[in-house]
Amino acid sequence: MDKPDVGELKPPERVLMGPGPSNANPRVLSAMHTTIVGHLDPSFMDVMDEVQDLLRYTFRTENEWTLPVSGTGSASMEAAFSNLVEPGDTVLVPDNGYFGDRMAKMSRRAGGEVSRVAAPWGEPLDRADFEEALTEVQPDVVGLVHAETSTGVLQSDLPELVDLAHSHDSYVIVDAVTSLAGVPVKVDEWNIDACYSAAQKCISCPPGASPLTLSDRAMDKILSRDTEPRCWYLDLKELETYWGSDRSYHHTAPVTNIFGLREALRVIAEEGIENAWERHHRVSGAFRDGLEEMGLEMNSSDDAWLPTLNAVRVPEGVTDDTILRRLVEEYNIEVSAGLGALEGEIVRIGCMGHSARPQNVLYLANALGDILEDEGVDVDAGAGVAAVSEGLQD
Amino acid sequence: MDKPDVGELKPPERVLMGPGPSNANPRVLSAMHTTIVGHLDPSFMDVMDEVQDLLRYTFRTENEWTLPVSGTGSASMEAAFSNLVEPGDTVLVPDNGYFGDRMAKMSRRAGGEVSRVAAPWGEPLDRADFEEALTEVQPDVVGLVHAETSTGVLQSDLPELVDLAHSHDSYVIVDAVTSLAGVPVKVDEWNIDACYSAAQKCISCPPGASPLTLSDRAMDKILSRDTEPRCWYLDLKELETYWGSDRSYHHTAPVTNIFGLREALRVIAEEGIENAWERHHRVSGAFRDGLEEMGLEMNSSDDAWLPTLNAVRVPEGVTDDTILRRLVEEYNIEVSAGLGALEGEIVRIGCMGHSARPQNVLYLANALGDILEDEGVDVDAGAGVAAVSEGLQD
DSSP states (O other), X not given: OOXXXXXXXXXXXXXXXXXXXXXXXXXXXXXXXXXXXXXXXXXXXXXXXXXXXXXXXXXTOOOSEEEEESSSHHHHHHHHHHHHOOTTOEEEEEESSHHHHHHHHHHHHTTXXXXXXXOOTTSOOOHHHXXXXXXXXXXXXXXXXXXXXXXXXXXXXXXXXXXXXXXXXXXXXXXXXXXXXXXXXXXXXXTOSEEXXXXXXXTOOOSSSEEEEXXXXXXXXXXXXXXXXXXXXXXHHHHHHHHSTTOOOXXXXXXXXXXXXXXXXXXXXXXXXXXXXXXXXXXXXXXXXXXXXXXXXXXXXXXXXXXXXXXXXXXXXXXXHXXXXXXXXXXXXXXXXXXXXXXXXXXXXXXXXXXXXXXXXXXXHHHHHHHHHHTTOOOOHHHHHHHHHHHHHO | OOOOOOOOOOOOOOEEOSSSOOOOOXXXXXXXXXXXXXXXXXXXXXXXXXXXXXXXXXXXXXXXXEEEESSSHHHHHHHHHHHHOOTTOEEEEEESSHHHHHHHHHHHHTTOEEEEEEOOTTSOOOHHHHHHHHHHHOOSEEEEESEETTTTEEOTTHHHHHHHHXXXXXXXXXXOTTTTTTSOOOTTTTTOSEEEOOSSSTTOOOSSSEEEEEOHHHHHHHHTOSSOOSOSTTOHHHHHHHHXXXXXXXXXXXXXXXXXXXXXHHHHHHHOHHHHHHHHHHHHHHHHHHHHHHTOOBSSOGGGBOTTEEEEEOOTTOOHHHHHHHHHHHHOEEOEEOOGGGTTTEEEEEOOGGGOSHHHHHHHXXXXXXXXXXXXXXXXXXXXXXXHHHHHHO
């Protein structure tokens, strides 16, 4: 219990191109540098309104129940599952990635009876399989992952899957952690009942306050529960006293994170949400085309390509460890390894938010090409970088 | 879903003298302005070690299981209760303030059978009553509030109560939200099994990452649970994979909040924890003496006086609403109203962390005196401010 010898904070300046966090927009960090006010300050009530409006804009929804949950993405995820799933409810969730597994775990803890619908890791759910599972399970609650952060897979037919689930009277919870603000997410148009995300992906805000929106239909289920949700901190009925019209104390909100989220969402609104989607598609598309030109292979099929997270197959002659280590040590670039069934098979390269900029994908393509050539892998680094550059000019 | 019209963030510059948050130390806000790194970055592993060491220093403990929970104070509170309380466990918690009530709610959600030991709001638990309740309930888990944020009461015989609970083989969880780093909290010397706090009180860091420490004995109970804790996000067995020696992914840590907490704890270590306790006692003591000289009355007895939060009785001739409103509007000072049984009876005036400085208590005593005289209350403002000034010079 002596005084620890801890010096000044001097983190390295990384280019964050992993599955998150992405680099925070400097404007966001400045907002987080702002002198704080109390969570019940009259001025903070206005900030709360603004953040809720900005979240609605970003989620493309009119949902009244739209709020930042006081924790990182897993907290908004568990807020959705622990409130919508009641003990004894049947729950159907995907089995094709890490976050479908997490949905299963959270649902079980909420008292749900969980069934799974499987696809190989690295592939989206098959619609016929999903329909079959719906018919068999008749789930009260369905979880769907729009963008699987562990595999870099976009469930591009998500709206059709939501419709199918509704035809079985299920409530649908959608994981938009790696899609919100990076690829189109349209909560109202797609009739999603509950949708959650995180701040540190395409919103480019440090993690700590996490977007969540719920339809009136979902809230009706929550407000008419027979039993209390099992987590007090994430109980949406309780949170409504603070984020709803009462604005009365439930727990202390993370004021600084809310300030940061406000600025990050404001940046998105200034750019325009459609323009943000287009930028991710364009910048990441140029990067992907460049890697393919270099001689690398993407793990996802074209139909399941996720612009915000490219899953690149590890080429012959090198390991993922080597790629990751050299990128960090020699170039200050963070990318990430595969998880679960794809461990060692892929490298996950994010292209999200403030990180999704031409200078970053050019720098990364260049670094990756240099490393692979240096490791003796059969790639054409120059052709790859040139293709990224050309793609960015289109 | 039009773009919300949200302007630049311009919060008022408040002097935060309520029950929390306190003003953040500017060094902490600068640390939170730092470019972020990934939660699995090699450099962040060092930051995690440093924060854990600094937390141990602040808690006065050698506990291996010492970590910041990824949420505000209620999250570290629920992490303690939802992990230590197993379904069917008997739980004894106080009934003399808002946070004892919250302990009861969280324990019930964890599946505990809750009993209460009561004292009037504004008074500490009586030791004989506590002992009687222990004998009657034979609780598996006991919750104790060291400093009741809702009433401004210090349970000054906390170590004796912990010993009593241990003589009944109970596990003791202590709420040190408004005491840690402001008044002596000695986790090891007092044999506390689990102790939680918040960042935004005497640690002077914006809320979002909240201190928690557990003894080996407490962790043994948690690791040998028959059932999983009901909240995945706060499951300490899972969190151990990240905060323990594995450092493997559980959920994305709130990197920026951890940076801030690190700097805030570093400031405390630089001052020296004993000096921090002494400063709170001296500054708040001068303030209390000044208010009494002015003609105001403290709600707590001398024995239960809580230096970090003065509960001042609302004098004849004015309402708490008027005091709060005028302090904010005319002086930019935040203080807070009473809760529950003390609503309308007291004003809660914090004196915590970076807010616990001579200039703040002098300014607040002056403002309060001016307002009360202006409202026609029978006080001697000048004598009060002079007494604060004299007390600060002792």
